[in-house]
Amino acid sequence: MNPDLDASALIAEDEPLLAAHLRHALQQAWPALRIVGVVANGAQALERTLALRPQIVFLDIRMPGLDGLEVARALAEDWPEADAAGFPLLVFVTAYDQHAVQAFELQAADYLLKPVQPARLAHCLDRLQGRLQAQSQQRLQPSTPQTPPPLSALLGQLEQLVRATEPAGAARPAAARLEVIAAQQGSITEMIPIEEVIYFEAADKYLRVITSRGEHLIRMSLRELITQIDDQRFWQIHRGVVVQARCIARAVRDEQGRTTLVLKDRPEILNVSRVFAPRFRGM
Template identity: 60%
Template sequence: MTTFPSAPTALIAEDEPLLAAHLRRELGRLWPELQVVAQVGDGESALRQALTLRPQVCFLDIRMPGLSGLEAAEALAEDWPDDVAAFPLLVFVTAYDQYAVQAFERQAVDYLLKPVAAPRLADCVLRLKTRLALGAPSAQASPAAAAAAAPASGAEELARAVEQLRALAASLALPGSATPSAPPRRLEVIQAQVGHTVHLVPIDEVIYFEAADKYVRVVTAEREHLIRTAMRELLPQLDAQRFWQVHRGTVVQVRWIERAVRDEAGRISLSLRGRPQALSVSRLYAHLFKGM
């Protein structure tokens, strides 16, 4: 008989209290040994608590205030330490959306539909128990292959999670079955206001953008500006061929990158032309820097 790790831990991130309570109650019935170490209602809190408590499983609502469930998972993968416990198993919770469900299934990511049905949750719990017992092998493996797989190291599991999250993000970014809206206009000029003065900064002059609390820093060769625009609102207005996102809070204009250097731990930093500072590349975007 298979034995599972004692006292497994979980985090629940759900902004609807009744649904969170229902999920927690059903988990207590189906998986009584599971310890829910945190229950939060927004993506930032989910990220912060997961990094602090390092649960083995995270149930993440896709739509939450602040960071979405997917954004919280991507940020968690970026910030997860290399030398600690294995990356958590992720279960996304979503209202019924056939397009989103197809994206989850295509990337072999576990998900639950709202309201969470007991039989579906029971299946999910069984898969989670099996993966925890096996050292969390790849979620893309079939049940038979998973049963035969060797335990994965924390680094290997994190690498697989990063690949999976990147693929899922790309899948969910594709236009759905509904009539697509017109693409946003490309920015040609950044309008940065300082007091009563508005500085017009041509987009060609921008070296990189960096998120800073509720603002985004606009860095040029001559000076820096702050604009009150969220990075998620700015990104769709930039030419993705010219501006590469290298971290959830950093977007750099490619022509300003001189070289990418990978250290012994596999971390990548970017040297910019004529600039003293280096920019860090997160795990999610390391694939952009491969030799031709």
């Protein structure tokens, strides 16, 4: 490991003592590493990473609001296409036991187990420095075709980690499937059958429920909704949008590679983020 290699990093950890411990350990092991920020929740991690563009992001798996895997997904969605080669190296910080380690080893990311041990940290930093140096050499050779990180592939790998990092023996209770949505407006509660919903869109603490006849607001998060609907019928096309598959008329890909959806019974055009666009290839 080269302690003098210049690089920047952001730490996202909701426990102040653990954040301080990780920052101290990084400063001891890699003095030239610039810590450009320490944040305590997922929303801050997303905002500061997009604003500061650090080369490395240390993400706690479990944070308030967006967790570490959700932050990674959001980064892959929101990162500018023009700077795909600058997508940060991700290091997930987890309290999970050894059963999860192999999953992280196989992915396009690294990991640290809490409490962080010096030997594992040194191994992680060696890998990070190797990747940074390889990227630097590639940039210095303009004749070499640039190979930006496959952000859509990264998302697929992150989704696998969601399952692989569940504590051993843990089982998520099955949520009851939504059949009817109760949407209140003043003194009236509209009962909307789920099959009439064309798409859902996140709006702050609410969801917009869009049908062919209009729209309603319900107080529910998209995360909560997804556990209660059939993902074979309702497809997520963006961090904040889920659309009923049978309501899609066609998917259109433009010259820049952006994908949009034309709906059967609504005039609006829906944007598909790049991490979900592979679903529509071949349609």
